[in-house]
Amino acid sequence: MADIIRLLPDHVANQIAAGEVVQRPSSVVKELMENAIDAGATEIQLIIKDGGKTLIQVVDNGKGMSGTDARLSFERHATSKIQKAEDLFNLHTKGFRGEALASIAAIAHVEMLTKTEDDDIGTKIKIEGSKIVTQEVVVAPKGTSMLVKNLFFNIPARRNFLKSDQVEYRHIADEFHRISLAHPQVAFNFYNNGSDVFQLPANDFRKRIVHIFGRKTDEKLVPVEEETQVVKISGYIQKPEFAKKSRGEQFFFANNRFIKSPYLHHAILGAFEGVIRPGTHPGYFLNLEVDPATIDINIHPTKTEVKFDDEHTLYAMLKSTVKHSLGQFNVVPALDFEQDQNLDTPYSYKNKAVGIPQVVVDSSFNPFETTQPPKGNSGGSYSKPKVDGWESLYSGLETSSDTNASHLEFESEVVNSSIFDGKKEAVDHTTTTFQLRKKYIITTIKSGMVVINQSRAHQRVLYENFLKNITIKEAVSQQLLFPLTLSFSPSEIHILKEIKENLCTVGFVFGELTEEGVEIKGVPVLVAESEVQMIMEQLISDFQQEVPGDSFSQSDMLAKTLAKTLSVKTGESLDEFSQVKLVNDLFACKETTLSPFNKKVYITITENDIERKFI
Structure with missing residues (x-):
């Protein structure tokens, strides 16, 4: 029998290792920036284009490498951080990953420019797909510049799995935040598509x-x-x-x-x-x-x-x-040097007893009696208008008002009798609905009854309404008397800029959008002013976790988040009119059985199901 086990070529082994080391552009950023910190750099620049797919460049002023070290750094399991096996358990650096540079060079075009402080000239190496194209002696500043172009150029399947530029940028920004926070003594500069994102000086x-x-x-x-x-x-x-x-x-x-x-x-x-x-x-x-x-x-x-x-x-x-x-943080008093001194209590009142305010009423005052003429009226006497029999103006009001409003009728939407097809039957609105445990709405159908989860039903109604508004861009907005100014971090502002257009189609009206905050001048009709901050935080949270790419995913997630935030919650009591309205709106939706999050909205209990319980 022929031997079937063979050693893989180095370039294939490197591509396999790249699958473990380089999941996305942010993985390359992490490896290169950590190498720069281990090299003793005090200034590090990160430059990316197109979410890191086209270009990732990390420039540092660290120790640099000699020509031999530069060449060896791209070999598998080559490192300056480990001397013996015991060092793996006593790491003072960013740790050792033997496949890092070798794996990156296997799936991208890499260009390294490096020079040590003692050398007069530096080294420039170009690698494409694990193959060293050129190595030459050049003039270079102290430190190392790692330039990675066209990530996954030779693995199209992996490149197709990358998300949009905005999503990949967000992951890179997260890695940048983590590394820059861990090393405040190092100065960092971050550039994205030619624009300055962060200029972080060395600080505490x-x-x-x-x-x-x-x-x-x-x-x-x-x-x-x-x-x-x-x-x-x-x-x-x-x-x-x-x-x-x-x-x-x-x-x-x-x-x-x-x-x-x-x-x-x-x-x-x-x-x-x-x-x-x-x-x-x-x-x-x-x-x-x-x-x-x-x-x-x-x-x-x-x-x-x-x-x-x-x-x-x-x-x-x-x-x-x-x-x-x-x-402890609330115990120490805060000194406010901008406080208005006019609001302080004068020293002359320091030991003065506090008097209880008294209300003085003139019981003999009659607004309809004749009084002295006002000053400036020299001619004749003056009297306030006197109304005869004014006491009788309010007589009979307590009996004329009818507090019984049972005769009032509310106009409800016309219910389509063909809401249920086949086995589904139309809701019978001749009977009243019933709310169970402030969670379910129960109403009858021809063959039994329907038990509806009120929160999920309302989510479905709001979801379809918001999705419709985003599609046709005809949402109704209510203007705020005083615009709201909300503060967010630069990364959160970046997310808001991405979804701003879709938010406007829902009904939000934005004013000035700066790097530290956003001004909101109008909100959708269903949104209360007090809920705006919570809704924005929820939107940002969902977009950070789900990181949708295309515009359709953004619109869908926006509609889902708004529906989840604004829907009726479990534990809220609904009057009979609201219950009937919710049932009508639910069965007017295109999809009635599932919520936007694919959870069952209602169940039907037939008369036969009930009869079986009594057997």
């Missing part, structure tokens, strides 16, 4: 947070500080009143590395329990410094999930530290 942690998420963030932050033998905790949490529907501003850093830890996140939620509204999430920016020997960062390919030796102790310390900070 708090100012780095404010530079990324906007000036309004500064007033939300509460410092957290604790040091023990196990862990040193530092950073900031956001005040409870600023908790959001989305989970956007939640960052854990372990030894200057961004990590994801549902277990530690649960500790934060436990500390905030009882001080934030249900369904909202607190924001936090926390640094954890532990002994590198007590943390394993290699349990996940992206190194964002880690394993701590003593997680239970870490959990308890984190929870108690955050609780302590929450208890």
Whole structure:
């Protein structure tokens, strides 16, 4: 029998490794920026085009590499960070990934320009699909410039799986936020399609947070500080009143590395329990410094999930530290130097007793009696108009008003008798509806009854209405007397700019849209002014999690989010008219059986089903 096992060629092995290392352009950004930080760079530039598909360039002023090192860096399992196996468990750098540059070079056009401080000239290497095209000696500044073009040019199937430029840009921005927050002592510049996105000077942690998420963030932050033998905790949490529907501003850093830890996140939620509204999430920016020997960062390919030796102790310390900070931040009085002194109590009233206000009424005052003429009226006497028998004006009113409104009739929509086809039957509106447990609406049909989930039914009605408004662009808007100004982070503003056009078709009217906030002058008819902030946060949260690409997906998600936010909730009591209206509107929809989120809206119980229960 012939041998069937063979070694793969290097270029094929590199492409397979690329599938693990490079999921999307943001993976390349992460690898290159972390390499720049490990090289000791104090200034790093990130330049991208078309969501990273066309160009990703990272320029740093770090150590640089010699010509030999530059060539070896593209070999598999070549590194300067690991000397022996034990080093894998005592990492002080961003960690070792042997396939990183080799994998990137296997699926893109890569150009490296590098020079060390001691060398007079630098090295330039061009690689296309793992093949070194040129290596030459050039004049270059100290540091390294990595330029990656045409990602997945030789793997069309992988390139087709990439999302739109906006979605890929959003993922790159997330990676940029994580790395720049973990290293506030490094200056970062971020350029997208030739425009300046971020200019972050080297600064402390708090100012780095404010530079990324906007000036309004500064007033939300509460410092957290604790040091023990196990862990040193530092950073900031956001005040409870600023908790959001989305989970956007939640960052854990372990030894200057961004990590994801549902277990530690649960500790934060436990500390905030009882001080934030249900369904909202607190924001936090926390640094954890532990002994590198007590943390394993290699349990996940992206190194964002880690394993701590003593997680239970870490959990308890984190929870108690955050609780302590929450208890302290309101105790210290705030000095307001802009307070108007005219509103302060004068010193002469300092020890004066407070008197209870009294209401003085002149019981003898009669507005219809003759009074003295006003000043300036020199001719004759003056009398106020006197009405004879004025007491009788109000007689009989208590008997003439009919408080019984049972004779009033409400005009309802005409119900199409062919709503149900085949086995489905029209709702019988000769009988009244009934609300069960403030959750279900029960009404009768010819063969039995229908039990409708009121929240899902209303979601379906609103969803189709919003989708129709977006399509025909004829939504009705109500103008606000005083425009609302809402503050958001630059990344959230970027999302709002993407969906602004669709929001306008629903009924929102926008004013000025800056990098730190948005002005809203009008809202849809169904939206209350007090709900605008919540709706915008929910929209941003959904778009961050679902990241739709094309315009149809955006319109669909926008309609779903608005329907979910504005629909009648479980526990709300509906009067009989509202119940009948909701039933009519539901069965006038194109799709009646499922909600926008593919959940059953109603069930039918036939008379035979009821009779079987009595057998």
